[in-house]
Amino acid sequence: MNSLLPPNATSFERSVEQVTKADMSSPIRFLWNYEKCPTELLYVLAITLDVDEWDERWSDEFKRKTLQEAYLVHSRKGTPDAVRRILRNAGYDEIVIQEGLNGGLRDGSIQRNGLTYYGEEMAFAKYIIWLTKTITAEQARQVRRLLDDAAPLHCELVGLNFTEALILRNGTIYRDGTYNRGTA
Structure with a gap:
C-alpha cells in the first residue's frame, strides 16, 4: 500500500487517508x-x-x-501587459486600453465622440477598455472583477466599450438586460 502517513499513524488517520485518497x-x-x-x-x-x-x-x-x-x-501586475494577458486568458481576445483620458469641459471646444472624459482637467489615472467583441452584462461583471485584481490600484476604470454589436435596435428585439448597447 502506498501511504504518505508515518508508521505510527492511528487507525483513524489511515481510514481518512483511504477515503480521501486521490x-x-x-x-x-x-x-x-x-x-x-x-x-x-x-x-x-x-x-x-x-x-x-x-x-x-x-x-x-x-x-x-x-x-x-x-x-x-x-x-507584471499593475501594467497594461498584465491587464491584456489576464483578459486574453479569460477569453476576451485582444483589447485596447485607452489610458490618461483627456479631460475636457462641456463648453463646445471638444467634439463629443465617446473618447473624452468630461468633468476633470486631470484624468490621467482613468482608463477605458475597448473590447473587440460584444459581451453580456455577466461578462462585464467578470471583466470588472479581473481588472480589480490586475489593474493598478490608483487607476479608475470609467468604461468597458466594444466595437461589435450583437443585436440591432430594430424594434423586434427587446432588451432583457443580457446585453448592453456598446458599453458595459
Missing part, C-alpha cells in the same frame, strides 16, 4: 508542470499559482494556457 499515479514533479499535470488536478495547480479567474467549464487547452501565463501576469 489517484497519485503521476509522479509528483508532473503536478507542478502545467503541460503534464493530470486534467482533474489542474484546479489545484491554479490555486497554488494564485490564478485570479478559473472556470472548470474551460477547455483543457485554455486551462493550461492560463496556468502557463500565471507567473507573467503576477510578475
Whole structure:
C-alpha cells in the first residue's frame, strides 16, 4: 500500500487517508508542470499559482494556457501587459486600453465622440477598455472583477466599450438586460 502517513499513524488517520485518497499515479514533479499535470488536478495547480479567474467549464487547452501565463501576469501586475494577458486568458481576445483620458469641459471646444472624459482637467489615472467583441452584462461583471485584481490600484476604470454589436435596435428585439448597447 502506498501511504504518505508515518508508521505510527492511528487507525483513524489511515481510514481518512483511504477515503480521501486521490489517484497519485503521476509522479509528483508532473503536478507542478502545467503541460503534464493530470486534467482533474489542474484546479489545484491554479490555486497554488494564485490564478485570479478559473472556470472548470474551460477547455483543457485554455486551462493550461492560463496556468502557463500565471507567473507573467503576477510578475507584471499593475501594467497594461498584465491587464491584456489576464483578459486574453479569460477569453476576451485582444483589447485596447485607452489610458490618461483627456479631460475636457462641456463648453463646445471638444467634439463629443465617446473618447473624452468630461468633468476633470486631470484624468490621467482613468482608463477605458475597448473590447473587440460584444459581451453580456455577466461578462462585464467578470471583466470588472479581473481588472480589480490586475489593474493598478490608483487607476479608475470609467468604461468597458466594444466595437461589435450583437443585436440591432430594430424594434423586434427587446432588451432583457443580457446585453448592453456598446458599453458595459
